[in-house]
Amino acid sequence: MAPRLLNRRDLEFMLYDWLDVESLAARPRFADHSRETFTAALDTAEQIATDLFAPHNKLSDRQEPQFDGERVSVIPEVKRALDAFSAAGLMAASQDYALGGMQLPLTVEKALTAYFTAANMATxxxxxxxxxxxNTLLKCASSAQVEHYVRPMLEGRWFGTMCLSEPQAGSSLSDISTRAEPDAGAPGQYRLSGNKMWISAGEHELAENIVHLVLAKIPGADGKLVPGVKGISLFIVPKFLDGGERNDIALAGLNHKMGNRGTTNCLLNFGEGRHRPGGRAGAIGYLVGREGQGLLNMFHMMNEARIGVGLAAAVLGYTGYLHALDYARERPQGRHPAAKDPSSPQLPIIAHTDVRRMLLAQKAYVEGALGLCLYSAHLVDDEHSGDTPEQRQRAGRLLEFLTPITKSWPSQWCLEANSLAIQVHGGYGYTREYNVEQFYRDNRLNQIHEGTHGIHGLDLLGRKATIHDGALLKTMGEEVRATVNTARGVRQLAAHADALDAAWRRIEQVTQALYGAPDLNQTLANATVYLEAVGHVVVAWIWLQQAMAAVAGLPEDDDFRRGKLQACRYFYQWELPKVQPQLDLLAALDTTTLDMQDAWF
Amino acid sequence: MAPRLLNRRDLEFMLYDWLDVESLAARPRFADHSRETFTAALDTAEQIATDLFAPHNKLSDRQEPQFDGERVSVIPEVKRALDAFSAAGLMAASQDYALGGMQLPLTVEKALTAYFTAANMATxxxxxxxxxxxNTLLKCASSAQVEHYVRPMLEGRWFGTMCLSEPQAGSSLSDISTRAEPDAGAPGQYRLSGNKMWISAGEHELAENIVHLVLAKIPGADGKLVPGVKGISLFIVPKFLDGGERNDIALAGLNHKMGNRGTTNCLLNFGEGRHRPGGRAGAIGYLVGREGQGLLNMFHMMNEARIGVGLAAAVLGYTGYLHALDYARERPQGRHPAAKDPSSPQLPIIAHTDVRRMLLAQKAYVEGALGLCLYSAHLVDDEHSGDTPEQRQRAGRLLEFLTPITKSWPSQWCLEANSLAIQVHGGYGYTREYNVEQFYRDNRLNQIHEGTHGIHGLDLLGRKATIHDGALLKTMGEEVRATVNTARGVRQLAAHADALDAAWRRIEQVTQALYGAPDLNQTLANATVYLEAVGHVVVAWIWLQQAMAAVAGLPEDDDFRRGKLQACRYFYQWELPKVQPQLDLLAALDTTTLDMQDAWF
Known part of the structure; x- marks a missing residue:
């Protein structure tokens, strides 16, 4: 029996018992929906993921995409899986009916997503x-552009990319140098030239066309590019132009990754003259939204992409955990420390406390992480379709605060879960004959893309903790306190509530202390530690919510409920205390790393 | 320029300024040696490692050994490198002159080893x-066996393996079922049959012969195997018998690993009849030492192997750190948080505090780990050739205590260093076009083999902390206190000394508290946490020693000295505080993992 991708009962517990997505059906946008339609969508996702995505996960790792200088070849199983995904309407699961969508809440769409990523992140x-x-184009493109480019993508006939980074501009997007020159005689049309790096799905033959969304700079009257982010605009640059002519986009090479190998990752050269649309060099592109608003428009996508990264990390951790659990139940090895008789039968390794430690840690990480991601998705629903302007604004603020954590925490701790899944398997887990080593390799990507771990630390401490006069942190604190106050009334959870309350108070004090530093470089010196500490407290809060939902909704003798409470206990006994030394370090405005000099290494 | 394998200055600082290996030359065994001969040996090792081991590290990962059902093929660079290693006399670097050795101290031999593993762990x-x-045979084999089997190995003509695990017996060696039946008419000769799993270098054509050391059980008069470890004996089972006949050992298959791919890892079938030496099935083997002493004899090797694993982990981390350092100095990206002018040039990323954090953490992990391994090797020298019986006994006790830590701490934290090396490289580090992702894959093995991480926790808390009425822990405490007392007299280090003293006291209390638990299962439930906490304190102690040596021996304005002191400061400010919540958990006799039930997962 193949290990489960996810624990369906847990997913439904989160959606229905905890986040109460059924109540979303009361909103006009979701009026046609109900628990039945949500569950039917989950059934569809689980089946397609199991039948068409999971079976080639290993194969597409072993036979990664090849570039022969002309064409990129991808194993045929990838296209078959994606065609089935599109045919089921899943490209447009959360879109308007008018666009052919299903108008599912984003929370449910992310739960569907979870199955596909757990089955095969690369495909x-x-x-x-x-x-x-x-989604980016729907936020900022013209209606003509939506008709022309978005519709075929939502039907799954065309695929899309995001082209942000360049070889000299990765984390520092303000330094991009791709140029977009107005195309004489064709209003709104530009000719782009420049090199884009790390473009996932940048080239393949899985779809009829590829719609590249490209950040580039339009030169000023003096022919120079405007330094900084203000000069950045957003363009649609399709692989094939209307009429089928090939645009001037050339694949310069594929990157060969440690994991996530099935997704092509490309260096693309725009406008180098490899193709000559309209008889001359230069990639033809179309401005999206207003000039100079490119980064702002792209950030719509990036925030969503960041929840997606966190979710991918969470579910890779989740499926690894289920693999390890199955293995630990089946593999006999050793006896209890106090057992004296070597002729007694060996125990399944789950009988060893240290193996249960590794499984319980995985459970705490992956269910905490998945909960965080679904909670964030629910905030997107509230921001978009909440009943009142206040609810929508509040959800937006929480989402802004949580986004760097939702991206980073699962990327860090569900990688650790994957490492523990290997460890539970012993030597077997280190071989490619088993699945867990690939999850570990695949998951290592998630701390790097869509903003590195360190960048999100700067985002959280340098931006989210201070904008709107600290309103985001304040709103977040109100939510934490509301949970604390309710949990204090639940016998089994009162001590956890006190611990969470104390930890959050400490975060507020520490944030203030950091902004009391003499300069911004010192305030932000240890921003990554801040990200990690706040992240741990946030996940403790997520766990307390899940535990409350378990206590409120499930019978006392239910093993699932007991597991939730035990994982919550694990998080509060084993994990939350780890933030104390981190917060001590931050409160002391430690300058060890700031003081370190290049020459001393 | 290829990145350095190790920092030679640091290696010499550890050997000469800190561990004072020059003073070993005063011992009769090392009388011919001096700093000059040690340094000449380091030169040789560095050169061969650089010229012949490092260049094919990537290639042997990409083109891993292949088994066509008959023969195993390995890229030819591997044999060329190993032949050069043997030709330089390095197989016998620490052996007696009478065996063709150089009689180098083990501390120096391990420093040579460090170069080869940093260059190419697999080869x-x-x-x-x-x-x-x-070394195992030299401890327990007959002189005839030494002449016959050990000499060709020390000349590099024959290679050796250790065959312990079986498919049903990995961590639980007492459950092996390989049988050794006396071979009628040939005294001391046995016929072995059984399956051995995870046999590194179990098959190849790199040497003229392969000497397998095999654990097996001799049946009793009733034909049954004795359960438990008491029934285990040790055998030499050569691939080719005298006269060149092929022994009955068949390669059933290779394991395909995530990393360390260049070393063949084999499932070997003994005595299945594939070959018929002397006309019949059964692998011919020769008893080594006494019947029933197999595991005891093998443990000579395993303790040494465990230092070797720790050292491999340390130097994989070390070379990864140097790669990241070079990259951080060369890669321009971004500006300081307070810098407003986007047209100013981008800074090398080492100018960013968070990048320095990642580099400083790596430095603290890898130099701490390498120091721990060399310190342990020095204890082996003291145990073997110390001036007095007291010194030899004391060194043996410290070594026994430290071995599980020397194996495990580098395996955990230098893997983390490799992860940080990837992170410093950003997306580039995740690609196989760069080197660091391979170090990360290779290093993940080290938490698994030669006893898993959890097994060493049980060894440390369940055995080392209690045997000889706690004498090991007591001796260790005396060493720590001696360091504390000296360091208290050094202005820059007095605060660190106090922190170390407090941490060690806490470990003593916690150890007592753990043995106050109502039963052994509870005492040992969180043994892995104990291993990790004690390990962190031990490495803090190693760092304090290194810092004292730097202060005592180097001029104040020396950048190298400043780096050592800053890394020591990092360890005390950032790392040592992490043990507090671990020790709190242990002191509370936490039963979260013990209480967790299979059905609740």
Whole structure:
């Protein structure tokens, strides 16, 4: 029996018992929906993921995409899986009916996503990049552009990419140098030239066309590019132009990754003259939204993409945990420390406390992480379709605060879960004959893309903790306190509530202390530690919510409920205390790393 | 320029300024040696490692050994490198002159080893397994066996393996079922049958012969195997018998690993009848030492192998750190948080505090780990050739205590260093076009083999902390206090000394508290946490020693000295405080993992 991708009962517990997505059906946008339609969508996702995505996960790792200088070849199983995904309408699961969508809440859409990524992160990425691209255009493109580019993407006939980084501009997007020159005689049309790096799904033959969303700079009257982010605009640059002519986009090479190998990752050269649309060099592109608003428009996508990264990390951790659990139940090895008789039968390794430690840690990480991601998705629903302007604004603020954590925490701790899944398997887990080593390699990507771990630390402490006069942190604190106050009334959870309350108070004090530093470089010196500490407290809060839902909704003798409470206990006994030394370090405005000099290394 | 394998200045600082290996030359065994001969040996090792081991590290990962059902093929660069290693006399670097050795101290031999493993862990493993095999036989084999089997190994003509695990017996060696039946008419000769799993270097054509050291059980008069470890004996089972006949050992298959791919890892079937030496099935083997002493004899090797694993982990981390450092100095990206002018040039990323954090953490992990391994090797020298019986006994006790830590701490934290090296490289680090992702994959093995991480926790808390009425822990405490007392007299280090003293006191209290638990299962439930906490304190102690040596021996304005002190400061400010919540958890006799039930997962 193949290990489960996810624990369906847990997913439904989160959606129905905890986040109460059924109540979303009361909103006009979701009026046709109900628990039945949500569950039917989950059934569809689980089946397609199991039947068409999971079976080639290993194969597409072993036979990664090849570039022969002309064409990129991808194993045929990838296209078959993605075609089935599109045919089921899943490219447009959360879109308006008018666009052919199902108008599912984003929370439910993310739960569907979870199945595909758990089954095959690399193949699923082609779809999710396309959805992200479409959502970006829906926010800022003209209606003609939506008709022309978004519709075929939502039908799954065309795929999409995001072209941000360049070889000299990765984390520092303000330094991009791709140029977009107005195309004489064609209003709104530009000719782009420049090199884009790390373009996932940048080239393949899985779809009829590829819609590249490209950040580039339009030169000023003096022919120079405007330094900084203000000069950045957003363009649609399709692989094939209307009429089928090939645009001037050339694949310079594929990057060969440690994991996530099934997704092509490309260096693309725009406008180098490899193709000559309209008889001359230069990639033809179309401005999206207003000039100079490119980064702002792209950030719509990036925030969504960041929840997607966190979710991918969470579910890779989740499926690894289920693999390890199955293995630990089946593999006999050793006896209890106090057992003296060597002729007694060996125990399944789950009988060893240290193996249960590794499983319980995985459970705490992956269910905490998945909960965080679904909670964030629910905030997107509230921001978009909440009943009142206040609810929508509040959800937006929480989402802004949580986004760097939702991206980073699962990327860090569900990688650790994957490492523990290997460890539970012993030597077997280190071999490619088993699945867990691939999850570990695949998951290592998630701390790097869509903003590195360190960048999100700067985002959280340098931006989210201070904008709107600290309103985001304040709103977040109100939510934490509301949970604390309710949990204090629940016998089994009162001590956890006190611990969470104390930890959050400490975060507020520490944030203030950091902004009391003599300069911004010192305030931000240890921003990554801040990200990690706040992240741990946030996940403790997520766990307390899950535990409350378990206590409120499930019978006392239910093993599932007991597991939730035990994982919550694990998080409070084993994990939350780890933030104390981190917060001590931050409160002391430690300058060890700031003082370190290049020459001393 | 290829990145350095190790920092030679640091290695010499550890050997000469800190561990004072020059003083070993005062011992009769090392009388011919001096700093000059040690340094000449380091030069040789560095050169061969750089010229012949490092260049094919990537290639042997990409083109891993292949088994066509008959023969195993390995890229030719591996044999060329190992032949050069043998030709330089390095197989016998620490052996007696009478055996063709150089009589180098083990501390120096391990420093040589460090170069080869940093250059190419997979290729180096063939040599180090052979050396370990030879050392085992030198401890317990007959002089005829030494002449016959050890000499060709020390000359590098024959290679060796250790065959312990079986498919049903990995961590639980007492459950092995390989049988050794006396071979009628040939005294001391046995016929072995059984399956051995995870046999590194178990098959190849790199040497003229392979000497397998095999654990097996001799049946009793009733034909049954004795349960438990008491029934285990040790056998030499050569691939080719005298006269060149092929022994009955068949390669059933290779394991395909995530990393360390260049070392063949084999499932070997003994006595299945594939070959018929002397006309019949059964692998011919020769008893080594006494019947029933197999595991005891093998443990000579395993303790040495465990230092070797720790050292491999340390130097994989070390070379990864140097790669990241070079990259951070060359890669321009971004500006300081307070810098407003986007047209100013981008800074090398080492100018960013968070990048320095990642580099400083790596430095603290890898130099701490390498120091721990060399310190342990020095204890082996003291145990073997110390001036007095007291010194030898004391060194033996410290070594026994430290061995599980020397194996485990580098395996955990230098893997983390490799992860940080990837992170410093950003997306580039995740690609196989760069080197660091391979270090990360290779290093993940080290938490698994030669006893998993959890097994060493049980060894440390369940055995080392209690045997000889707690004498090991007591001796260790005396060493720590001696360091504390000296360091208290050094202005810059007095605060660190106090912190170390407090941490060690806490460990003593916690150890007592753990043995106050109502039963052994509860005492040992969180043994892995104990291993990790004690390990962190031990490495803090190693760092304090290194800092004292730097202060005592180097001029104040020396950048190298400043780096040592800053890394020590990092360890005390950032790392040592992490043990507090671990020790709190242990002191509370936490039963979260013990209480967790299979059904609740």
């Amino acid at each position: 699923a990425s082609y779809a999710f990049l396309t959805i992200g691209n479409a | 180096a493993s063939y040599a180090f397994l052979t050396i370990g095999n030879a």
